[in-house]
Amino acid sequence: MSEVFTFLKGGDAPLLIVADHASRHVPADIDLGIAPHLLDDHIACDIGVAEVAGLLVEDLQCSAMLCGVSRLVIDCNRDEHAPGLIPHISDGHVIPGNEHVDHETRLARFYRPYHAALEARIAGMGQPFILSLHSFTPALAARPEERRPWEIGILYNDDDRGARVAIPLLEEEGWVVGDQLPYSGRLLNYTMNRHVEANGIPYLGVEMRQDISGTAEGQRRFARVLARVVEQCRAALA
Numbered sequence: 001m002s003e004v005f006t007f008l009k010g011g012d013a014p015l016l017i018v019a020d021h022a023s024r025h026v027p028a029d030i031d032l033g034i035a036p037h038l039l040d041d042h043i044a045c046d047i048g049v050a051e052v053a054g055l056l057v058e059d060l061q062c063s064a065m066l067c068g069v070s071r072l073v074i075d076c077n078r079d080e081h082a083p084g085l086i087p088h089i090s091d092g093h094v095i096p097g098n099e100h101v102d103h104e105t106r107l108a109r110f111y112r113p114y115h116a117a118l119e120a121r122i123a124g125m126g127q128p129f130i131l132s133l134h135s136f137t138p139a140l141a142a143r144p145e146e147r148r149p150w151e152i153g154i155l156y157n158d159d160d161r162g163a164r165v166a167i168p169l170l171e172e173e174g175w176v177v178g179d180q181l182p183y184s185g186r187l188l189n190y191t192m193n194r195h196v197e198a199n200g201i202p203y204l205g206v207e208m209r210q211d212i213s214g215t216a217e218g219q220r221r222f223a224r225v226l227a228r229v230v231e232q233c234r235a236a237l238a
Contacts, residue, residue, distance in 0.1 A: 015060055015062035018130055019134070023045055052223050135210045137210050165232060
């Protein structure tokens with residue numbers, strides 16, 4: 001298996017799920033200098049994303065590309081020169097192993113091959129629809145007073161076509177939906193900006209709240225609703 005990405009295929013539907021933060025994996029030759037339990041925390045990966053992506057791949061008979069390393073190694077959803085690309089601190093936790101790391105080495109080993117593979121995959125699909133899948137913590141440890149009530153956040157930059165279809169559908173099904181919440185896709189949307197918006201490809205950017213996506217039942221709930229919504233977005237934007 002590639003250390004750069006995991007590719008899942010359930011069928012040939014022209015739909016690709018992209019998950020930049022699906023893995024908590026840290027290669028054995030990289031020492032982040034953190035307690036092992038932090039690799040199960042939200043700072044290491046988007047909790048529940050890999051599982052929901054796997055369910056959707058089967059339900060929708062589509063494919064998925066999941067980044068193969070933790071965002072504590074390198075954050076593939078950021079520009080090469082962005083602050084936090086290789087984080088020194090995350091939600092109050094210092095990452096000492098990243099203080100003196102050679103950025104070019106990690107870019108060459110993980111980041112650039114991931115984006116090259118993603119670019120090639122999308123280019124070979126013809127007329128794809130992309131589902132960008134993330135998750136968010138109900139509260140940051142550094143700011144516990146700021147609770148996040150949204151169950152699903154919809155993110156986009158300039159292209160809000162998928163968002164405008166998805167948001168009312170999700171609200172009709174009883175979900176508490178954040179439009180550009182808890183993060184703004186105008187600030188944190190690098191992978192979609194580069195590979196999708198820049199090429200006029202229709203997509204939907206979704207963030208799932210981790211107290212739901214972190215359980216097997218929550219993963220099934222998200223997969224069921226997203227399968228319906230994504231299919232309606234695809235049909236509306238075809």
